[in-house]
Amino acid sequence: MELPFAESYRIKMVENIRRSTRDEREKWIREANYNLFGLKSEQVFIDLLTDSGTGAMSDHQWSALMLGDESYAGASSYFHMKEAIKEITGFDYFLPTHQGRAAENVLFSVLVQPGNIVPGNAHFDTTKGHIEFRKAFAVDCTIDKAWDTTNPYPFKGNVDPVKLEETLKKNNDKINFIIITVTCNSTGGQPVSMENLRMVREIADRYHKLVVFDSARFAENAYFIKKREKGYENKSIREIAREMFSYADVMTMSSKKDAIVNMGGFIGMRDKELFTKASTYNIMFEGYITYGGMSGRDMEALAVGLYEGTEYEYLETRIRQVEYLGNSLIKLGIPVQQPIGGHAVFVDAKKFLAHIPEEEFQAQTLAIELYKEAGIRGVEIGALLADRDPITRKNRFPELELLRLAIPRRVYTNNHMDVVIAALKNLYDRRKEIKHGYKIVKEAPIMRHFTIQMAPLG
Numbered sequence: 507m508e509l510p511f512a513e514s515y516r517i518k519m520v521e522n523i524r525r526s527t528r529d530e531r532e533k534w535i536r537e538a539n540y541n542l543f544g545l546k547s548e549q550v551f552i553d554l555l556t557d558s559g560t561g562a563m564s565d566h567q568w569s570a571l572m573l574g575d576e577s578y579a580g581a582s583s584y585f586h587m588k589e590a591i592k593e594i595t596g597f598d599y600f601l602p603t604h605q606g607r608a609a610e611n612v613l614f615s616v617l618v619q620p621g622n623i624v625p626g627n628a629h630f631d632t633t634k635g636h637i638e639f640r641k642a643f644a645v646d647c648t649i650d651k652a653w654d655t656t657n658p659y660p661f662k663g664n665v666d667p668v669k670l671e672e673t674l675k676k677n678n679d680k681i682n683f684i685i686i687t688v689t690c691n692s693t694g695g696q697p698v699s700m701e702n703l704r705m706v707r708e709i710a711d712r713y714h715k716l717v718v719f720d721s722a723r724f725a726e727n728a729y730f731i732k733k734r735e736k737g738y739e740n741k742s743i744r745e746i747a748r749e750m751f752s753y754a755d756v757m758t759m760s761s762k763k764d765a766i767v768n769m770g771g772f773i774g775m776r777d778k779e780l781f782t783k784a785s786t787y788n789i790m791f792e793g794y795i796t797y798g799g800m801s802g803r804d805m806e807a808l809a810v811g812l813y814e815g816t817e818y819e820y821l822e823t824r825i826r827q828v829e830y831l832g833n834s835l836i837k838l839g840i841p842v843q844q845p846i847g848g849h850a851v852f853v854d855a856k857k858f859l860a861h862i863p864e865e866e867f868q869a870q871t872l873a874i875e876l877y878k879e880a881g882i883r884g885v886e887i888g889a890l891l892a893d894r895d896p897i898t899r900k901n902r903f904p905e906l907e908l909l910r911l912a913i914p915r916r917v918y919t920n921n922h923m924d925v926v927i928a929a930l931k932n933l934y935d936r937r938k939e940i941k942h943g944y945k946i947v948k949e950a951p952i953m954r955h956f957t958i959q960m961a962p963l964g
């Protein structure tokens with residue numbers, strides 16, 4: 507008999523979570539004005555709101571905390587982090603920051619001027635925010651296949667070389683760098699192939715541009731390259747990651763993802779002059795260059811996390827769990843973005859609740875129903891997130907209305923995934939009984955989804 511797959515770790519410490527009743531959940535979600543961000547975490551049984559900063563640290567990470575050197579300048583923890591970054595990514599220079607968007611803020615203070623254009627593959631929302639805040643523009647050069655949820659293309663994070671070259675030709679003098687997000691969060695945690703990264707490097711060289719990697723999930727990207735790209739089957743995750751980074755000049759990192767810590771980030775750089783310029787902004791926004799918003803103990807845990815996050819056994823456990831959830835839903839005929847990405851399963855709410863009009867917010871409706879059904883918290887990636895058009899103030903209805911179920915690292919078991927699968931199956935079977943969606947009662951002028959208040963229709 508073939509031995510089944512099992513997790514590459516065992517559980518040493520637990521946090522109790524509580525099942526609730528449907529009556530309780532109906533009351534709680536009403537009190538939260540039908541916004542899942544408004545719930546207390548103790549009102550949630552299985553929390554799939556995000557995979558950011560929600561991972562479980564290992565025994566090695568917890569013990570590394572004790573080694574934290576809390577010096578303002580030149581802490582040994584800073585040098586441990588530097589050593590890990592050099593070994594895993596190859597970058598000689600780095601600046602610590604308190605999280606990923608802080609790294610963007612510091613780096614873009616040097617690299618982005620008003621009127622600039624920043625081409626990339628479906629920029630993450632904070633990345634786009636930091637570009638647009640500086641009166642510059644993000645141009646999306648992702649391949650078209652990424653927007654068809656049924657297309658099983660293995661690298662739906664790839665850049666379209668034709669779109670990229672056209673953008674460069676048209677706006678050459680307005681472009682300082684190209685930004686590539688690995689894996690591409692906005693298309694569903696979809697990877698970028700090594701061939702595509704090499705191609706972006708080659709194009710950037712011809713136009714004398716920098717290449718920046720938004721690297722939050724670089725290790726998950728390396729895992730997909732190993733699994734799906736010819737010639738990489740026998741390479742280690744770290745060899746693949748090193749080759750990926752060899753095509754970049756700069757990296758920004760949200761360490762709350764693949765470095766498996768609860769808070770932290772950094773910028774990695776090759777160029778001393780860029781490092782010197784960015785250092786000024788780091789000191790202004792984040793803290794001195796040897797801590798940048800991080801405690802010594804957190805830098806220690808991050809250094810260990812970079813090694814653990816690039817171990818094949820860990821990544822296999824992690825991504826197989828996400829695939830287990832996604833593929834089980836596919837087998838039940840539930841529409842999801844395919845193939846399953848690295849960190850989350852994206853349910854296609856436009857298809858799931860096709861009988862509800864988009865003006866009633868299908869993905870939000872599904873998210874609320876799933877919470878009421880089983881105490882599971884996902885997040886809407888659709889019209890609420892897309893906000894209103896800044897000029898017409900009309901609701902923007904994006905191509906995809908998705909319910910994202912993000913899986914925290916090393917936190918839940920497949921029994922929890924089975925609860926999610928059964929809850930979605932129940933909802934799918936009685937989807938026609940869900941007759942009405944929701945309307946907006948109160949909203950902020952920008953980034954409304956975090957604080958929006960809604961009310962049921964019908």
Ligand SMILES: *Cc1c(COP(=O)(O)O)cnc(C)c1O
Pocket residue numbers: 558605606607608630632633687691720722759760761762763770771
């Ligand atoms: C999370 C994330 C960021 C921002 O990082 P924070 O740590 O949340 O500030 C940037 N880019 C990508 C791709 C991300 O997933």
